[in-house]
Amino acid sequence: MEVPRVKTKRFNLAYGTRTVEFSLPWPNVVQPERPLGRLLPVDIEATLRSGLSHPRGDPGWTKRIKPGARVCLVCDDYTRPTPSARILLPLLDALNRKGIQDADMCILVAAGFHREMTAEELSGKYGPEICRRIRIVHHKAEAYDTDLLHLGRIGMAAVIDKAGMVLPVVMPGANEILEIPS
Numbered sequence: 001m002e003v004p005r006v007k008t009k010r011f012n013l014a015y016g017t018r019t020v021e022f023s024l025p026w027p028n029v030v031q032p033e034r035p036l037g038r039l040l041p042v043d044i045e046a047t048l049r050s051g052l053s054h055p056r057g058d059p060g061w062t063k064r065i066k067p068g069a070r071v072c073l074v075c076d077d078y079t080r081p082t083p084s085a086r087i088l089l090p091l092l093d094a095l096n097r098k099g100i101q102d103a104d105m106c107i108l109v110a111a112g113f114h115r116e117m118t119a120e121e122l123s124g125k126y127g128p129e130i131c132r133r134i135r136i137v138h139h140k141a142e143a144y145d146t147d148l149l150h151l152g153r154i155g156m157a158a159v160i161d162k163a164g165m166v167l168p169v170v171m172p173g174a175n176e177i178l179e180i181p182s
Contacts, residue, residue, distance in 0.1 A: 017124070044083065048090040067099025073134075077111040078121045085127030092134070106135040 008023040065071070073091070076082050088107075095105065107126065109117060116138045123131050 044086050045090050048087060049094075052090060052094045065095070065098050065100065069100055069104065071095060071100055071105045072108050073105065074108045074110050075126070077109050077114055078117050078125060079114055084125050085130060088126060088130055092130070102133045103135075106137055109136060109138045111139050 007026040009026045010021065010023050013020045013022070073088065075084055075088070092102070092105070096102070107130070111117070117125065119131075122136060126134075126136070
């Protein structure tokens with residue numbers, strides 16, 4: 001008895017920095033999706049510099065950040081294809097021009113329950129220059145009693161990563177000011 005051949009379709013899928021090739025039985029494919037095309041501006045750095053110089057919606061960010069302030073930049077991890085280095089460099093330059101020193105900034109990797117990024121992944125994601133300049137802190141959702149700050153309940157538990165506590169936070173109704181953890 002001869003086994004009937006099933007028509008298959010080959011696919012190439014961008015995965016991280018490489019392409020994965022695979023085949024699927026064509027009857028199992030409902031609708032192959034295609035990328036929508038170029039999603040980022042041609043010159044992302046120039047677009048960011050322009051947006052930072054002439055922000056829409058919140059023109060006051062440059063007034064709120066004072067020289068000497070501490071800044072925490074929350075960034076995605078290895079599971080997202082965001083061109084973080086290209087986005088962060090113009091932002092870091094703008095913060096430096098506002099009097100914020102590299103030593104007063106940190107990147108909080110919003111990893112959720114993902115594993116920590118390796119040194120190679122950090123360099124690939126944020127670029128070697130940023131890794132040299134800025135302290136990088138991995139969010140550890142499982143470090144509930146050590147790295148997270150419990151703010152109370154707002155229908156559900158309100159918990160934030162201590163690394164993100166860069167300014168005193170006033171909790172309306174809590175009658176206290178939470179100081180920056182050391």
